[in-house]
Amino acid sequence: MDSKYKTGSLINGSSPQKNGPSQDDGHLPKKFRSDDSPHSKGYSNSSINKHRRSLPVFAVKNRLLDEINNSPTIIIIGETGSGKTTQIPQYIHEARLEKAGAIAITQPRRVAAITVALRVATEMGCAVGHTVGYAVRFEDVTRGDTKLKYLTDGMLLREALSDNLLMMYNVIILDEAHERTIHTDVLFGIVKQAQSIRRAKNFKPLKVILMSATMDVDHFSAYFDDAPIVYLQGRQYPVDIMRTTKSHEDYNFAILVTVFQIHREAPPNEDILVFLTGQEEIEAMVFNARLVAKDLMKSAPHLRVLPLYAALAQFQQLEVLRPGLPNTRKLILSTNIAETSITIPGVKYVIDSGMVKLRTHNPMTGMDSLKVQRISKAQAWQRAGRAGREGPGTCYRMYTEEEYNKMAEMTVPEIQRCNLSGVVLQLLAMGVNALSFDFMDKPPTESIMEAMRKLSHLNAILSVNHPELTPLGRQMATFPLDPHYSRVILAAWEMGCVEEVVTLVAVLSGENLRVTVSKRREDAAAAHQKFVSSTGDHITNLNIFRAYNSAAMKKQFCFDNFLNNRNLEYAGGVRSQLLDLCRHSNIPISSCGQDSDCIRKCLIAGLFGNLAQLQREGHYLTVGSNQVVAIHPSSVLFRSKPPLVIYGEVVQTGRCYMRQVSSIDPDWVAQMAPTEFQRKLCLNGAG
Ligand code: CDP
Ligand code: MG
Numbered sequence: 173m174d175s176k177y178k179t180g181s182l183i184n185g186s187s188p189q190k191n192g193p194s195q196d197d198g199h200l201p202k203k204f205r206s207d208d209s210p211h212s213k214g215y216s217n218s219s220i221n222k223h224r225r226s227l228p229v230f231a232v233k234n235r236l237l238d239e240i241n242n243s244p245t246i247i248i249i250g251e252t253g254s255g256k257t258t259q260i261p262q263y264i265h266e267a268r269l270e271k272a273g274a275i276a277i278t279q280p281r282r283v284a285a286i287t288v289a290l291r292v293a294t295e296m297g298c299a300v301g302h303t304v305g306y307a308v309r310f311e312d313v314t315r316g317d318t319k320l321k322y323l324t325d326g327m328l329l330r331e332a333l334s335d336n337l338l339m340m341y342n343v344i345i346l347d348e349a350h351e352r353t354i355h356t357d358v359l360f361g362i363v364k365q366a367q368s369i370r371r372a373k374n375f376k377p378l379k380v381i382l383m384s385a386t387m388d389v390d391h392f393s394a395y396f397d398d399a400p401i402v403y404l405q406g407r408q409y410p411v412d413i414m415r416t417t418k419s420h421e422d423y424n425f426a427i428l429v430t431v432f433q434i435h436r437e438a439p440p441n442e443d444i445l446v447f448l449t450g451q452e453e454i455e456a457m458v459f460n461a462r463l464v465a466k467d468l469m470k471s472a473p474h475l476r477v478l479p480l481y482a483a484l485a486q487f488q489q490l491e492v493l494r495p496g497l498p499n500t501r502k503l504i505l506s507t508n509i510a511e512t513s514i515t516i517p518g519v520k521y522v523i524d525s526g527m528v529k530l531r532t533h534n535p536m537t538g539m540d541s542l543k544v545q546r547i548s549k550a551q552a553w554q555r556a557g558r559a560g561r562e563g564p565g566t567c568y569r570m571y572t573e574e575e576y577n578k579m580a581e582m583t584v585p586e587i588q589r590c591n592l593s594g595v596v597l598q599l600l601a602m603g604v605n606a607l608s609f610d611f612m613d614k615p616p617t618e619s620i621m622e623a624m625r626k627l628s629h630l631n632a633i634l635s636v637n638h639p640e641l642t643p644l645g646r647q648m649a650t651f652p653l654d655p656h657y658s659r660v661i662l663a664a665w666e667m668g669c670v671e672e673v674v675t676l677v678a679v680l681s682g683e684n685l686r687v688t689v690s691k692r693r694e695d696a697a698a699a700h701q702k703f704v705s706s707t708g709d710h711i712t713n714l715n716i717f718r719a720y721n722s723a724a725m726k727k728q729f730c731f732d733n734f735l736n737n738r739n740l741e742y743a744g745g746v747r748s749q750l751l752d753l754c755r756h757s758n759i760p761i762s763s764c765g766q767d768s769d770c771i772r773k774c775l776i777a778g779l780f781g782n783l784a785q786l787q788r789e790g791h792y793l794t795v796g797s798n799q800v801v802a803i804h805p806s807s808v809l810f811r812s813k814p815p816l817v818i819y820g821e822v823v824q825t826g827r828c829y830m831r832q833v834s835s836i837d838p839d840w841v842a843q844m845a846p847t848e849f850q851r852k853l854c855l856n857g858a859g
Contacts, residue, residue, distance in 0.1 A: 250404030708834030
């Protein structure tokens with residue numbers, strides 16, 4: 173198509189054939205037939221029925237059910253789109269293998285849990301929340317008699333806090349196991365333990381199923397006592413790989429050029445999927461692509477530009493899954509969420525930036541950062557594969573062969589690169605010391621020790637050598653939050669500003685409230701000015717939320733003030749859930765009115781590890797770890813230089829930028845932070 177690209181290898185249709193799948197549908201014993209199910213009314217929709225029967229997994233339904241029946245644990249490998257997530261739980265339910273219990277199906281992402289539950293409810297002809305339901309953080313759409321419960325891995329882990337044998341479930345499916353999220357990794361150990369204790373105590377048995385696209389199966393099988401592996405014959409057509417011949421400084425521009433080249437030449441029903449790194453980058457490209465598309469209006473088919481990322485409202489995510497309109501091309505700009513979690517119909521072209529935004533943690537400096545980095549080879553192939561689900565396709569890689577060769581084979585599991593304080597706390601709340609926990613891949617001991625030190629500073633445990641939960645720690649574990657933020661809320665209890673702090677934490681758990689990408693950048697800045705607090709982003713966000721909350725016409729208010737309605741709506745939802753949790757824990761909902769100082773003091777109680785001090789040379793150094801950091805351009809403090817600031821997170825894009833920044837009075841540190849941190853502050857010369 174373009175001399176910039178070099179054609180490379182093709183992905184061909186064959187997948188590993190160990191224990192090769194039987195292609196015959198076989199004849200199900202009568203009791204296994206789906207039309208006997210009480211939901212058979214739902215199956216009367218013949219197009220859904222046809223769709224279900226056309227999925228690769230349907231061909232091996234019998235064998236799968238046999239395997240599931242015969243072994244306590246099985247591993248199922250199949251390409252994305254083969255029907256694992258939507259079909260296998262239904263097969264199990266049709267065969268009543270869950271007996272009187274329920275089937276849990278975990279997903280690393282909330283979007284996937286929700287959309288899949290909706291899809292399965294449609295297929296079964298029932299309303300979501302009845303036989304099929306979902307539970308994600310801050311939203312539980314299930315009832316007591318829900319049989320197929322799609323939930324995030326984090327939610328199942330929470331449930332294990334109150335019952336580590338997970339007695340509610342007779343079948344637990346850990347889906348997308350290859351993603352190796354921190355929660356899934358912990359769940360491997362938890363379900364393995366629950367299974368063996370239930371067996372030893374003669375309780376009802378627990379069936380465990382691991383499902384995944386591609387992964388290091390032998391490693392998984394060995395960990396789960398040589399569990400059998402079933403391969404599904406995926407539907408994979410050849411994908412032509414095109415690579416750039418020179419590396420790109422700015423891949424965003426190169427991607428846009430490629431998008432519009434395809435758009436001008438390809439038939440309109442062939443959709444394009446672009447892999448980018450995060451919401452801001454995606455929104456910027458959505459904006460630019462729409463501008464270009466408008467210019468091309470007459471000379472090309474209509475282009476529908478659709479963003480896809482985790483924080484997007486549900487209806488917008490569903491938009492992506494809807495089949496295309498006639499004479500219209502879909503351009504989907506997505507994070508790695510579209511790698512495996514979500515199957516998008518109609519995609520023929522994939523454009524891969526080769527980058528991903530990952531949370532990483534440096535146990536030496538104790539710093540967490542969101543870092544844009546190269547994907548692994550496994551991810552590169554997974555992304556390319558998305559172009560060949562319905563027919564032959566093409567993948568444009570925005571990186572050279574040399575850059576590809578330098579990529580790691582597999583992504584490092586999150587548990588080996590992330591801050592472990594949340595996990596260590598949750599394990600302790602279940603009575604387990606992370607140091608002796610049976611991890612599939614043990615995180616570095618130093619990371620566990622560092623998490624223990626953090627928990628000890630937070631007063632969540634007695635001491636590093638005596639890691640027993642304090643009453644405060646026990647209370648922290650009840651919040652579905654990072655322990656640092658649970659601590660901030662508990663500090664607000666003492667300080668009398670629970671309402672404000674809960675609102676802040678709710679806002680922080682979502683995405684940006686302010687719309688910054690717009691043709692009217694200056695108007696936006698002017699509109700935002702009235703919310704700005706000179707103390708920083710936290711109080712500014714609080715001002716925005718308060719104004720929004722009291723506005724009568726919320727949508728109009730957001731439009732007029734360049735605010736993101738859905739992010740505010742999301743924050744509002746999280747806020748009411750957190751307030752409910754507080755009431756549940758007998759924490760009174762106090763308010764400090766206009767006194768913003770006490771709110772920022774509470775931040776120190778949890779985020780004392782995130783302080784940065786202005787140096788004589790004009791840059792900031794983090795307290796304790798001495799990393800050079802700068803205030804992010806999106807912060808309201810960008811143009812000012814307070815001597816001491818507290819930040820929410822560090823993003824690494826070339827430089828290390830602090831986000832969610834507020835100024836802090838050094839005297840408050842003495843009042844709110846553990847002594848060790850006060851000493852560090854003095855050493856750096858401010859205190
Ligand atoms: O889990 P796996 O990737 O193997 O496949 P799946 O999520 O069960 O999806 C199987 C098929 O169901 C997809 O190829 C889509 O055609 C369809 N599906 C859908 O239409 N809407 C969804 N929300 C999920 C799946
Ligand atoms: Mg799936």
